[in-house]
Amino acid sequence: MARTMRAAKHLVQHCTPRPIFLALLVALCFATSNLPAASSQSAADSCSNGLSLGSLVPFNTTGLTCFQAWPSQDFILRFGKAASGSNVWSFVLSAPDNGAYISVGFSPTGRMVGSSAVAGWVTAAGVGSARQYYLGGTSSRSCPPDKGNLALASGAGAPTIVSKGSRLYLAFQLTGQPLTKVIYAVGPGSSLPGSNGLLPQHQDMASGTISLSGGTSGGGSPATGGGDGDGDDDDDGEGGEGKGDGGKDGDEANGERRTSPASASSSGANDGGAFLSAKRRHGLLAIISWGVLVPAGVALARFFKRFDPFWFYAHIAAQGLGFVLGVLAVVAGFRLDDDEGPVATHKAIGIVVLVCACLQVMALLARPAKETKARRYWNWYHHNVGRVAIAIGVANIFYGLSLANEGQEWSYGYGIFIGIFAVVYLVLEEWRRRHSSLPR
Numbered sequence: 001m002a003r004t005m006r007a008a009k010h011l012v013q014h015c016t017p018r019p020i021f022l023a024l025l026v027a028l029c030f031a032t033s034n035l036p037a038a039s040s041q042s043a044a045d046s047c048s049n050g051l052s053l054g055s056l057v058p059f060n061t062t063g064l065t066c067f068q069a070w071p072s073q074d075f076i077l078r079f080g081k082a083a084s085g086s087n088v089w090s091f092v093l094s095a096p097d098n099g100a101y102i103s104v105g106f107s108p109t110g111r112m113v114g115s116s117a118v119a120g121w122v123t124a125a126g127v128g129s130a131r132q133y134y135l136g137g138t139s140s141r142s143c144p145p146d147k148g149n150l151a152l153a154s155g156a157g158a159p160t161i162v163s164k165g166s167r168l169y170l171a172f173q174l175t176g177q178p179l180t181k182v183i184y185a186v187g188p189g190s191s192l193p194g195s196n197g198l199l200p201q202h203q204d205m206a207s208g209t210i211s212l213s214g215g216t217s218g219g220g221s222p223a224t225g226g227g228d229g230d231g232d233d234d235d236d237g238e239g240g241e242g243k244g245d246g247g248k249d250g251d252e253a254n255g256e257r258r259t260s261p262a263s264a265s266s267s268g269a270n271d272g273g274a275f276l277s278a279k280r281r282h283g284l285l286a287i288i289s290w291g292v293l294v295p296a297g298v299a300l301a302r303f304f305k306r307f308d309p310f311w312f313y314a315h316i317a318a319q320g321l322g323f324v325l326g327v328l329a330v331v332a333g334f335r336l337d338d339d340e341g342p343v344a345t346h347k348a349i350g351i352v353v354l355v356c357a358c359l360q361v362m363a364l365l366a367r368p369a370k371e372t373k374a375r376r377y378w379n380w381y382h383h384n385v386g387r388v389a390i391a392i393g394v395a396n397i398f399y400g401l402s403l404a405n406e407g408q409e410w411s412y413g414y415g416i417f418i419g420i421f422a423v424v425y426l427v428l429e430e431w432r433r434r435h436s437s438l439p440r
């Protein structure tokens with residue numbers, strides 16, 4: 001009887017859920033219960049629903065053409081003439097309120113640099129600010145506020161931004177026919193402009209076109225930075241910007257209502273879209289290729305030669321895959337379509353790394369036999385060119401992470417990997433030195 005009771009007690013103990021399993025179950029139930037909330041947040045504004053802002057925007061916003069301008073960031077743009085026969089155009093950009101600024105600009109070339117844009121944000125205290133910017137470069141200092149070529153209206157039509165239902169609504173009017181090449185940008189989360197009004201470098205951007213004839217338009221593709229819209233481009237590039245620095249008298253406006261902060265589910269959805277952007281794909285490819293696989297291939301050849309021929313095939317596999325992914329990283333980098341300032345330097349360094357990698361591939365095809373005297377010089381060339389390529393490649397990865405304005409965790413994470421790799425490499429190098437000096 002006692003054995004039966006002990007067995008039953010033992011069975012109960014094994015069947016009783018451990019606390020960690022209970023915690024996981026509660027977390028899973030909580031996450032599942034929030035899925036409908038995420039859907040409702042992302043559907044808080046759509047072109048199938050009428051824009052209902054009441055008196056928050058001082059000009060009429062009914063009857064505007066509406067389209068999904070940037071799906072991955074849930075940007076919706078509405079635009080149209082303020083009145084029939086008028087040369088005043090009304091614009092309303094809607095986007096999730098993730099504690100960052102949003103902007104829409106008009107470009108004569110389709111590129112961000114050289115365009116004029118309207119950016120807006122709402123602080124945690126509920127104070128909104130909307131201003132015009134001239135995007136003269138890729139740094140904050142080269143994009144001064146209250147400058148630009150948009151003839152923005154003043155008074156009731158001046159730029160304003162409000163927060164409603166966890167979304168931002170950036171509204172403004174401009175005089176004259178707008179340019180049809182449009183750019184969009186979203187700032188880094190929880191990093192708003194300071195008192196000087198300078199914008200932090202955008203987290204992501206896209207471009208597209210609009211049709212001023214009343215048709216719909218296509219948004220930009222964050223993957224390439226180029227427009228892939230299906231709208232009518234008959235007016236492309238022909239519209240004027242409304243020259244002048246108009247709108248300075250009313251560039252700032254207060255948000256009249258802030259109902260709630262951005263929801264975590266909405267932020268997570270948009271962060272997921274941004275994670276797959278072209279800029280991050282380029283960065284991940286570069287890190288995996290030049291920053292992980294190629295150094296690992298060198299370590300295989302350096303410390304595993306006693307396992308012949310395993311070391312050779314492992315070395316070739318790591319270097320070959322790293323080279324292919326590195327080429328894809330370079331191609332993805334050039335498709336970002338940004339050749340200004342530090343980005344041009346980053347690209348130039350990337351080209352140097354690629355050239356060194358190509359030289360290594362060609363050297364493999366011309367490898368002399370071990371018995372020849374030329375093999376000694378070939379080894380010297382092969383080893384040193386590879387080391388230079390790795391050093392430059394790793395440095396360029398850190399440089400690119402700083403230019404991308406990513407969170408510090410990206411640099412910290414890769415820095416920790418490099419530190420661990422360097423320590424392991426030095427330990428193996430010391431082990432190799434000691435064992436190679438032993439008598440055989």
